[in-house]
Amino acid sequence: MNLVSLGAAFLWLLVLVYSILGAIDFGSSYWRFHFHLRGNWLAESVAITYVSPTWELINSFLVVIPVALVGLFPRAAFTYGTILALPATLLLILLALRGGYLQFGYASNLFRKQTIYVAGITGLLLPGLFISLLPLSQGGYVEQTKTGYLLLLGKFFLSPIVYIFIAFGVALSLYLSALFLARYADLGGLTEAYQRFRKGALLTGPLSLFLGALAFTINTPNGLQLLAPSGTNLLWQSLMSLSLIAFVAGFGLLLLPSKGIKSTSRSLWILGLTITQIITAQFAYAISHATYILYPILTFSAAASNASMFRATLVILITGLLIMTPALLWFRRLFIVDAKYVTTHTNEPH
Amino acid sequence: MSQAVMARALFGITLGYHITYATLGVGTPFLIFIAELMNFRTHNPLYRLFAKRLTRVAILLVGVGIVTGTTVAIMLTVLWPKFMEVVGQIINLPFELEVFAFMLESLFLAIYVYGGDRLSPKTRIFSSLCVSIGSGLSALLITDVNAFMNTPIGLTWANGQVEHANPWAAMLNPSMPTELGHVLASAYMAVAFVFAAVAANNLLKPHLTAFERHYHKQNLTITVAVGGIAAVCTALLGDAAGKMLAIYQPEKLAAAEGLFHTTRYAPLVIGGIVNAAQQKIIGGIPIPGLLSFLATYHFNGSVKGLDSFPKWTWPPLIPVHLMFDAMVGIGTFAIGVAFVYFLYHYKARTKPTPRWLLRVIFATGILSMIAIEDGWIFAEEARQPWIIYGMMTVDQAVTTTPGVGWMFGGFMLLFTILLIATVWALHHYFKNHPLQGDDDTNDISGAHTSTTEVTL
Numbered sequence: 022m023n024l025v026s027l028g029a030a031f032l033w034l035l036v037l038v039y040s041i042l043g044a045i046d047f048g049s050s051y052w053r054f055h056f057h058l059r060g061n062w063l064a065e066s067v068a069i070t071y072v073s074p075t076w077e078l079i080n081s082f083l084v085v086i087p088v089a090l091v092g093l094f095p096r097a098a099f100t101y102g103t104i105l106a107l108p109a110t111l112l113l114i115l116l117a118l119r120g121g122y123l124q125f126g127y128a129s130n131l132f133r134k135q136t137i138y139v140a141g142i143t144g145l146l147l148p149g150l151f152i153s154l155l156p157l158s159q160g161g162y163v164e165q166t167k168t169g170y171l172l173l174l175g176k177f178f179l180s181p182i183v184y185i186f187i188a189f190g191v192a193l194s195l196y197l198s199a200l201f202l203a204r205y206a207d208l209g210g211l212t213e214a215y216q217r218f219r220k221g222a223l224l225t226g227p228l229s230l231f232l233g234a235l236a237f238t239i240n241t242p243n244g245l246q247l248l249a250p251s252g253t254n255l256l257w258q259s260l261m262s263l264s265l266i267a268f269v270a271g272f273g274l275l276l277l278p279s280k281g282i283k284s285t286s287r288s289l290w291i292l293g294l295t296i297t298q299i300i301t302a303q304f305a306y307a308i309s310h311a312t313y314i315l316y317p318i319l320t321f322s323a324a325a326s327n328a329s330m331f332r333a334t335l336v337i338l339i340t341g342l343l344i345m346t347p348a349l350l351w352f353r354r355l356f357i358v359d360a361k362y363v364t365t366h367t368n369e370p371h
Numbered sequence: 372m373s374q375a376v377m378a379r380a381l382f383g384i385t386l387g388y389h390i391t392y393a394t395l396g397v398g399t400p401f402l403i404f405i406a407e408l409m410n411f412r413t414h415n416p417l418y419r420l421f422a423k424r425l426t427r428v429a430i431l432l433v434g435v436g437i438v439t440g441t442t443v444a445i446m447l448t449v450l451w452p453k454f455m456e457v458v459g460q461i462i463n464l465p466f467e468l469e470v471f472a473f474m475l476e477s478l479f480l481a482i483y484v485y486g487g488d489r490l491s492p493k494t495r496i497f498s499s500l501c502v503s504i505g506s507g508l509s510a511l512l513i514t515d516v517n518a519f520m521n522t523p524i525g526l527t528w529a530n531g532q533v534e535h536a537n538p539w540a541a542m543l544n545p546s547m548p549t550e551l552g553h554v555l556a557s558a559y560m561a562v563a564f565v566f567a568a569v570a571a572n573n574l575l576k577p578h579l580t581a582f583e584r585h586y587h588k589q590n591l592t593i594t595v596a597v598g599g600i601a602a603v604c605t606a607l608l609g610d611a612a613g614k615m616l617a618i619y620q621p622e623k624l625a626a627a628e629g630l631f632h633t634t635r636y637a638p639l640v641i642g643g644i645v646n647a648a649q650q651k652i653i654g655g656i657p658i659p660g661l662l663s664f665l666a667t668y669h670f671n672g673s674v675k676g677l678d679s680f681p682k683w684t685w686p687p688l689i690p691v692h693l694m695f696d697a698m699v700g701i702g703t704f705a706i707g708v709a710f711v712y713f714l715y716h717y718k719a720r721t722k723p724t725p726r727w728l729l730r731v732i733f734a735t736g737i738l739s740m741i742a743i744e745d746g747w748i749f750a751e752e753a754r755q756p757w758i759i760y761g762m763m764t765v766d767q768a769v770t771t772t773p774g775v776g777w778m779f780g781g782f783m784l785l786f787t788i789l790l791i792a793t794v795w796a797l798h799h800y801f802k803n804h805p806l807q808g809d810d811d812t813n814d815i816s817g818a819h820t821s822t823t824e825v826t827l
Contacts, residue, residue: 074481080437081477084444085470091448092467095459102448102455106772109445114785120438121789132796168771326460333464333538341471348478348501355486 028093028331029314029321031338033307035086039079041197041299043151046072046079047144048198050119052221054141064217067206072140074356076123080116085338092334094324097314104163104172105154112150119143145191152190155306156183156236160244160316170318182239189232196225197299200275200292205357207288215288219275226272233302245316247309260305267298375769378450381779382443383751387744388786389443392436392793394743397510397555398562399429400476400503405597407496417586420806421593422499425566426484427800433480433506435793437473442782450775454758454768460533461526462519462541469512476505510558511551517750518546520759522619528762545619549612556604557702557746561739563598564705567591568736571729583806584723591724592716595732598739599709606702610665617666620760621675623753626686627695628662629655630676637662637674642696645688652692686755694749701742708735 053068091098122132122139157163162177163170177183203218237247250257271294274287312320325331403425410418448455458466479501482490490498525540526533570591574584616624624630629645629652630637639662643655660670667674677685708731715724754760758768 074485077434077437077477078474078481080441081470081474084441084473087444087448088463088466088470091455091459092463095456095463098448098459099452099456102452103770103772106449106770106778109449110778110781113442113445114781117438117442117785117789120434120441121792123434132799326463327533327536329536330460330463330538334467337464337467341468345471345474345478348475352478352482355482355489 024328024331024335025322025325028325028335029311031335032086032089032093033303035089037300037303039082039086040151040303041296042079042082044148044194044197045201046076046198047147048194048196049202050076050140050144051142051195052198052202052218054137054144055221056217057137057141061214061217063211064202064206064214067202067209067211067214067218071202071205071357072123074352078352080120089334089338092338093326093331094314094321095326097319097321097324100170100315100319100324104157104170107172107174108150108153108157112147115143115147115150119147145195148190148194149187150190152186153183156180156186156241156244158310158313158315159241159247160313160318161242163315163318165318176242180241182236182241185232185235185239189229189236192225192229192232193299196222196229197295199225200271200288200295204285204288204292207285222275226268226275230268237306245310245313247306250305250308254308257305257308260301260308264298264301264305267294267301271295271298374771374775375766377775377779378769379765381775381782382446382450383748384786385439385443385446385782386747388790389436389439390744390747391740392432392439393510394558394740395562395565396429396433396436397506397558398565399425399432400480400499400506401559402563402566402594402597403429404496404499404503405593407492407499409593411492411496415589417589418593420586421590424801424804424806427804428797429502430480430484431793431796433476435789437477438789439786440473449772449778450770451758451768452770454763457533457759457763458516461523461536461538462516464538464542465512465515465519469509472505472508472512474505476502476509479505507555511555514551514554515542515544515547518550519544520757521550521623521750521754522546523759523762545615546612549608549615553605553608553612556601556608557743560598560601560605560702560705561743563594563601564732564739565736567594567598568733570594571724571732571736574724575726575729575733586806588724591712591732595709595712599706599713602702602705602709606706609699609702613665614667617674620754622677622680622684623686624666625675625677625680626688626691626753627749628674629688629692630662630674632676632678633673634676635663635671635673636660637666637672639665640692641700643692645692647685647688684756686753691749691753694745694752698742698746698749701738701745705735705739705742708732 049068049072053065053072056062056064056068087098090101119140122136157172157177162173162180164173165171199218199222203215203222206212206214206218240246251261271291274291274294310316312322314321314324326334403422406418406422406425409415410422447458479498483495483498483502486494486498519541522545523541524544525537525542527535567590570587573579573587574591579587613624616627628637629640629643631650636659638657638659640652640655640657643652645651646653663672663674664670666672677688712724712728712732715722715728756764756766758765
C-alpha cells in the first residue's frame with residue numbers, strides 16, 4: 022500500500038467512525054423529541070441521559086475530518102470548499118442551532134421545551150444532509166468553469182437520487198440510534214423503554230435496508246457506477262454479502278420475542294451486528310468509490326499534499342488518536358457502560 | 372463592496388464573536404481549576420461553590436465557542452480557499468493538534484460536569500486541569516497559525532506554489548513563543564477581570580447578607596490576584612513580542628508606532644493621529660528614545676521606519692496606531708488597578724473595599740475584554756494587505772464564488788441570536804439559581820438542583 026492509499030484509508034476510517042457516532046447522536050436527539058411528543062417520559066429520559074455528556078465530544082470528532090482533509094488532500098479541500106459554500110453553510114447553521122440550544126437548554130423550562138424540538142428536528146435532518154455529500158462526490162453535479170468549479174445547485178436539488186440518499190441517511194440513523202438506545206435502556210434494566218426503542222428499530226430497519234439498496238443501484242447522472250465492482254471484485258462481493266447477513270441476523274434477533282430473557286447480551290449482539298453491517302457496507306462503498314475523491318474531477322493521488330506534510334499529518338493524527346484512547350475509554354466506562362449511572366440518571370427528572 | 376472587503380467583514384465579525392467566547396472559554400476553566408485547587412488546600416466550601424457557578428458559565432461559553440469555532444474552521448475553507456490551500460501544505464499541523472486539544476477539553480469537561488460525586492476531589496482537580504490545558508492548548512495552536520501568517524518560514528514560495536515544505540519549522544516560527552504566550556496570558560487576565568467585575572458589581576448591590584458579602588469578597592480577591600499576575604505576564608510577553616517584531620516584522624512595529632523614517636533614539640509616541648502626508652504623528656505625547664529602547668534594549672538602537680517598505684504594503688496607519696495604544700493603555704491600567712486593590716486589601720484588612728474602587732474594577736472587566744478584541748483587530752489590521760506576510764495578499768486569497776453577501780446576512784443573524792441567547796441564558800440561570808450557602812456542590816451539572824420553576 023502506498024502512502025496516498027494509506028491516507029485515503031485513514032480518511033475513510035474517520036468518516037466511518039463519525040458516521041456511526043453522529044448517527045447515534047443525531048438519532049438519539051430525534052428519539053428524545055419523538056417520545057417527548059408521545060409523553061413517554063421514561064424513553065425520553067434514556068435518550069437525554071445519553072445525549073447530555075456525549076454530544077459535545079462527538080461534535081469535536083467531526084472537526085477531525087476537514088482538518089485531516091486539508092492536511093492530506095488540500096486540493097480536495099480547496100475544490101470541496103469552493104463547491105460546498107452553500108450546502109456547508111446550511112449544515113453549519115443547523116449544527117450551530119442544535120449546539121446552541123443543547124447548551125442553553127437548562128436555563129429555563131420554556132427553553133427546555135424548545136431545545137427538545139430544535140435538537141430533535143435538526144437531529145432528524147442532519148444525517149440526511151451529511152449523507153447528501155456522497156451523491157455529490159459521485160459526480161454529475163459539478164461543472165468546471167474558467168475560474169474554478171461550480172456546483173449545479175438546481176440539478177443537485179432536483180435529482181431524485183439525492184433524496185434517496187437523504188432518506189437513507191435519516192432511516193439508517195434512526196435505526197442505529199434506536200438499537201443503541203435500546204441497548205442503553207436494557208443496560209439500565211428499563212424494560213418498557215427498551216420495548217419502545219425496539220419498536221422504533223423494527224420500523225426503521227427494513228426501510229433503511231431498502232433505501233440503501235436503492236442508493237447503491239441508482240447512479241448519479243453521468244456519475245460513478247457503484248455496482249461496477251460487483252461482478253469482478255471478490256472482496257466487494259464478500260463485504261456486501263457479510264453486510265446483508267449481519268443485517269438479517271441482527272434484525273432476526275430483534276424480531277424474536279424477548280419474554281423471560283434476563284440477560285442483556287442480546288441487545289449488545291444486535292447492536293454489534295448492525296455496526297458490522299454498516300462497516301462492511303461502507304467498506305464496499307469505499308471500494309466502489311476508490312481512486313476518486315470527487316468523480317471524475319479529482320483522484321486521491323492528484324489531490325494529495327506534499328510528502329513531508331502528508332507524513333507529518335498522518336503521524337500526528339494517528340498518534341493523537343492513540344493518546345486520546347485511555348481518556349476515551351475512561352469516558353466510556355463512566356457514561357456508556359456504567360449500568361448504575363444509566364439507572365440512577367434515568368430515574369431522576371432532568 | 373468588493374468581494375474581498377465583504378469576505379473580510381464577514382470573517383472579521385465571525386472572529387470577533389468567536390474571540391469573545393473563546394477567550395472566556397480559555398479563562399473560565401483556568402479559574403475553575405484555581406477554585407478547585409484552593410478548595411482542596413483550604414477546605415473552604417465557598418471555593419467549591421464558586422467552581423460550580425463558574426462551571427455553568429463554562430459549559431455555556433465553551434459550547435457556543437464550539438459552534439462559532441466550527442463556523443470559523445469551515446468559513447476559512449469557504450472564504451479563503453487559496454489561503455487554505457497553502458495552509459494545507461505547510462501549516463496544517465497546529466490545526467491537527469488542536470483537534471486533540473479540543474477533544475481533551477470536551478472529554479474532561481463532560482467527565483468533570485457529569486461525573487458528579489463519582490469523582491474524588493483529586494480526580495476533580497485533575498479533570499478541571501485537563502479542561503484548562505485542553506482549552507489553553509486549543510487557543511495556542513490556533514494562534515500558532517496566526518503566528519505563521521505573521522512570520523512565515525519553513526518553505527520556499529515560488530510561482531504561487533509551496534516548495535521544500537518543512538511543516539515542523541513552519542510550526543515553530545519566530546513569532547510563536549511571544550505571540551502564543553501573550554495571547555494566553557491576556558486571556559487569563561481578561562477573564563479574571565471579567566469575573567472580578569461580576570464580584571465587584573455584586574458587592575455594589577444594596578442589602579447584601581453576610582454570606583453573600585463574604586462570598587463575593589473572596590471571589591474578588593482571587594480573581595483580581597489572578598488578573599493582576601496575568602496582566603504583568605501579558606505586559607512582559609507583549610514587550611518580548613515587540614522586540615520580536617523589530618527583527619522579523621519591522622513593518623508592523625513601524626505602523627503600530629507611526630514611525631516613518633528609520634531612526635536611532637526613536638521616540639515612543641502615545642496617542643495622536645498619524646498623518647501619512649506629513650509623515651508624522653500629530654497630537655501625540657512623544658517619549659524620546661523609548662521606542663528604540665523597547666525594540667532593541669538600547670536608546671541609540673536603530674528602528675526601521677515605514678520608508679523601508681513600498682507604500683502599497685503599508686497598513687491603514689491611523690487606526691493601527693490608536694488600536695495599539697489602546698491595547699497597551701488598558702493593560703497598564705489593569706496592572707495599576709490590581710496594585711491599588713491589594714494595597715487597600717493589606718492596608719485596611721478589616722474595612723470593606725471602597726465603592727469607587729469596586730466601580731473601577733467593574734470598568735476594568737469590560738475594558739479588558741475590549742482590549743482583547745482591540746488587540747486582535749490591531750494584529751490583523753497591521754498585517755494588511757498581506758494574509759501571509761510577504762507571500763500572499765488578502766485579495767489573492769479570497770474566494771471567487773458569488774453569494775458571500777447572503778452568507779454574511781445569514782451568519783450575522785445567527786451570531787446575533789447566539790449572543791442574545793447566551794446573555795439571556797446566563798441571566799436567567801443565575802436568577803433561578805440564587806447564591807445559597809447550602810448548595811449541593813457535588814451536583815455540578817445542575818440537573819438535580821431545584822429551580823424556582825417547576826422542573827419537567
